[in-house]
Amino acid sequence: MAVTFPLPVELQPDAVAQAYAECERVTAAYAKTFYLGTLLMAPAKRRAVWAIYAWCRRTDELVDGPQCDSTSLETLQDWETQLEKTFAGHPQDVYDLALYAATRNFPLEIQPFRDMIAGQRMDLCQCRYETFAELETYCYRVAGTVGLMSLAIMGARQDSLAVRRAAVALGVANQLTNILRDVGEDLQRGRIYLPIADLTAYSYTVNELKNGVINGAWRRLMRFQIERARSYFTQAAPGVNELCGDARWPVWTALMNYRRILDQIEGNDYDVFSRRAYVSLPGKLAHLPWALWRSYWGV
Numbered sequence: 096m097a098v099t100f101p102l103p104v105e106l107q108p109d110a111v112a113q114a115y116a117e118c119e120r121v122t123a124a125y126a127k128t129f130y131l132g133t134l135l136m137a138p139a140k141r142r143a144v145w146a147i148y149a150w151c152r153r154t155d156e157l158v159d160g161p162q163c164d165s166t167s168l169e170t171l172q173d174w175e176t177q178l179e180k181t182f183a184g185h186p187q188d189v190y191d192l193a194l195y196a197a198t199r200n201f202p203l204e205i206q207p208f209r210d211m212i213a214g215q216r217m218d219l220c221q222c223r224y225e226t227f228a229e230l231e232t233y234c235y236r237v238a239g240t241v242g243l244m245s246l247a248i249m250g251a252r253q254d255s256l257a258v259r260r261a262a263v264a265l266g267v268a269n270q271l272t273n274i275l276r277d278v279g280e281d282l283q284r285g286r287i288y289l290p291i292a293d294l295t296a297y298s299y300t301v302n303e304l305k306n307g308v309i310n311g312a313w314r315r316l317m318r319f320q321i322e323r324a325r326s327y328f329t330q331a332a333p334g335v336n337e338l339c340g341d342a343r344w345p346v347w348t349a350l351m352n353y354r355r356i357l358d359q360i361e362g363n364d365y366d367v368f369s370r371r372a373y374v375s376l377p378g379k380l381a382h383l384p385w386a387l388w389r390s391y392w393g394v
C-alpha cells in the first residue's frame with residue numbers, strides 16, 4: 096500500500112507531543128494560575144486546552160503584542176486562512192499542529208475561532224463603542240468564544256443551549272471585568288470600551304474620562320458597570336457544574352478569582368486610572384477550598 100505524506104497526526108506521536116509541550120510552555124508563561132488549574136484535568140483535556148490557549152494568545156498578540164503596529168486587516172485575513180488550513184488538516188507550524196491534534200480528539204467547531212478573529216478586527220478598526228449592544232458583540236467575539244472552545248473539551252455530554260449560554264456568559268463576564276480594570280491602560284492606547292451611551296446616561300463626559308476624573312457621576316457609572324459584569328458571572332455559574340468533573344474546580348476557581356477583581360475595583364474607590372485592581376496570590380489561594388466545595392455542591 097502506498098504511504099502518503101504528510102503522515103496523519105496519529106502516526107506522528109513525537110511531533111504532536113512536542114507541539115503540545117510548546118503550547119504548555121506558552122500557557123505556563125502567560126497564565127500561571129490558570130496553568131496550574133489545567134493540571135487537574137485529564138491529560139488529553141489539558142493538552143487540548145493548552146493548544147487553544149496558545150492559539151487565543153497568538154491571536155490577541157496580533158493586535159495587542161509588540162508587533163501590533165504592523166498588523167493590518169490583511170494580516171488577520173492571512174491568520175484566518177491559516178486557521179482554515181489547520182482545521183482542514185494542514186497545520187502550518189508547531190502550535191497549529193497541536194490545535195489540529197486537539198480537533199481530532201474533541202468536537203471543536205471552527206466558528207468560535209473565526210469569530211475571535213472578527214473581534215480582533217474590531218480592535219483594529221474601532222476605538223469607541225456607542226452602545227452596550229455593540230460592546231457585547233465585541234465581548235462575545237474576543238472572550239465568549241473562549242467559553243465555546245473550552246466547552247468542546249470540558250463539556251460533560253451533548254451540551255444544551257443553556258450550558259452554551261453559560262459558557263459564553265463566563266467569557267463575556269471576564270472581558271467586561273478586564274475592560275473595567277483596564278480603563279486607564281486602554282485610554283493610553285486611545286481606546287474607550289465603556290459605551291458612550293452609558294457615559295451620557297450618567298452625565299459623565301469623554302473629556303472627564305480622558306482626565307481620569309473620579310466624581311459622583313463616575314462612581315455611579317462604575318457601580319452600574321460592575322453590577323452588569325456581575326450579572327454575567329451569575330448567568331455563568333449554574334453552567335459550571337454541568338462540566339465534566341475534572342474541569343469544575345479550575346473553572347470555579349477562575350470564575351471566583353475574576354469576579355473578585357470587581358470587588359477590588361470597589362475597594363479602590365473606582366480608581367481604575369492610577370491603580371490596577373488585582374487579586375493577590377494569598378487571595379487566590381483562599382478561594383481554592385470554596386471553589387472545590389462548589390464543584391461538588393454547586394452555586
Ligand SMILES: CC(C)=CCC/C(C)=C/CC/C(C)=C/CC/C(C)=C/[C@@H]1[C@@H](COP(=O)(O)OP(=O)(O)O)[C@]1(C)CC/C=C(\C)CC/C=C(\C)CCC=C(C)C
Binds near residue numbers: 144249345
Ligand atoms: C458552562 C461554563 C460556565 C463553561 C466554562 C467555559 C469556560 C472555561 C470559559 C472560560 C472563559 C474565559 C477564561 C475567557 C477568557 C476571556 C478573556 C480574558 C479574553 C481575553 C481577550 C482580549 O482581552 P484584552 O486584550 O483586553 O486583554 P489582555 O490585556 O490582552 O489580557 C483575551 C486576551 C483573548 C484571548 C484569551 C485567552 C488567551 C484565554 C484563553 C483561555 C482558555 C483557552 C482557557 C479557559 C479555561 C479556563 C479553565 C478558565
Ligand SMILES: [Mn+2]
Binds near residue numbers: 155156159
Ligand atoms: Mn490583549
